[in-house]
Amino acid sequence: MIARLRRLGLILRFFAARARVRIQPPPPRVPLAAWNAMFDRSRLPDLEKEKRQLEGFDIALFVALNDPRVIGQIVFEYGTLVNWVSSWAGLRVLDIGSGRSTLPNWMIAQGAKVVSFEFPEPVERRWAGKLGRLNDFLLGAARRRLRQVSGSMVELPFADQSFDLVTSLSVIEHLDTNLPDRSHVPYAEQRKRAACVLDEMVRVTRPGGLIYLTSECCHYGRATTDAWRSSYYYHEGPALSGAWPIEDVPEIFYDYLADRGCSLIGPIVLDPAWPGADAKATFRGPQFSAFSVLARRESAKP
Numbered sequence: 001m002i003a004r005l006r007r008l009g010l011i012l013r014f015f016a017a018r019a020r021v022r023i024q025p026p027p028p029r030v031p032l033a034a035w036n037a038m039f040d041r042s043r044l045p046d047l048e049k050e051k052r053q054l055e056g057f058d059i060a061l062f063v064a065l066n067d068p069r070v071i072g073q074i075v076f077e078y079g080t081l082v083n084w085v086s087s088w089a090g091l092r093v094l095d096i097g098s099g100r101s102t103l104p105n106w107m108i109a110q111g112a113k114v115v116s117f118e119f120p121e122p123v124e125r126r127w128a129g130k131l132g133r134l135n136d137f138l139l140g141a142a143r144r145r146l147r148q149v150s151g152s153m154v155e156l157p158f159a160d161q162s163f164d165l166v167t168s169l170s171v172i173e174h175l176d177t178n179l180p181d182r183s184h185v186p187y188a189e190q191r192k193r194a195a196c197v198l199d200e201m202v203r204v205t206r207p208g209g210l211i212y213l214t215s216e217c218c219h220y221g222r223a224t225t226d227a228w229r230s231s232y233y234y235h236e237g238p239a240l241s242g243a244w245p246i247e248d249v250p251e252i253f254y255d256y257l258a259d260r261g262c263s264l265i266g267p268i269v270l271d272p273a274w275p276g277a278d279a280k281a282t283f284r285g286p287q288f289s290a291f292s293v294l295a296r297r298e299s300a301k302p
């Protein structure tokens with residue numbers, strides 16, 4: 001009974017949000033100060049237009065963007081991309097590790113052609129049951145038009161230069177887990193695999209195309225707990241994981257992509273000396289944050 005009432009409440013809140021999107025003019029776009037940046041709760045009001053654009057699309061996006069537990073992290077991750085891309089019409093997009101996200105469907109509804117790429121046995125699956133069916137109905141043609149391909153992101157089964165935009169949101173930190181056996185992957189190997197994934201993302205992006213990813217970071221020297229601990233993918237391993245050491249993020253992501261013929265869009269606002277417990281901390285707790293990477297592939301040869 002309580003579950004039913006909750007579901008009904010959610011559906012009503014979603015349709016109210018959808019009606020608001022249709023009735024009220026959207027707030028103006030605020031160009032972000034940085035698209036390569038750390039999560040910062042205090043900057044979320046700058047993404048109000050993008051949040052409104054997304055949340056009226058379907059219930060899954062509404063939930064992800066309004067979940068009080070993640071205090072706006074999804075607004076940051078999805079909103080930063082939507083803030084940059086001015087037109088989706090005709091864009092060939094590859095989304096790696098889509099999980100249960102319906103952002104790829106939203107992109108299709110804006111005119112993009114999207115391939116959703118997932119592990120053959122996805123760790124995170126789309127909603128099932130009545131809510132899942134209602135949501136599928138809301139997705140309509142944007143569900144039928146989504147092309148799904150499975151494999152591992154360390155070896156993408158796509159031709160060179162075949163996409164205008166390659167995205168991967170909250171996926172690459174899961175390289176701490178070997179799938180499907182769910183054993184822990186030592187850090188040196190995680191870094192090797194991250195380099196493979198970035199090489200693959202660059203390879204399948206056309207020159208002039210964009211690469212966008214988001215991930216998590218942590219000051220492991222200072223962190224003591226992680227509110228997300230029970231959701232780690234591996235069965236046995238270190239007490240804290242699922243985030244890149246913050247001091248290594250520039251080398252693993254920004255410098256690496258720059259060395260592979262990509263240009264980072266705008267300034268990089270990520271401070272490895274971050275004290276760890278202000279508006280940049282995510283729901284995981286003090287010392288955990290998140291970051292975005294937006295780069296353009298410049299040359300034909302990485």
Ligand SMILES: C[S@@+](CC[C@H](N)C(=O)[O-])C[C@H]1O[C@@H](n2cnc3c(N)ncnc32)[C@H](O)[C@@H]1O
Nearest residue numbers: 097098099101118119122123124152153169171
């Ligand atoms: C946190 S979830 C997805 C988040 C989703 N992109 C979003 O925006 O909500 C991470 C997904 O990455 C997938 N994944 C993990 N390792 C992968 C790999 N090596 N290749 C492809 N997908 C992978 C998992 O199956 C899981 O569904």
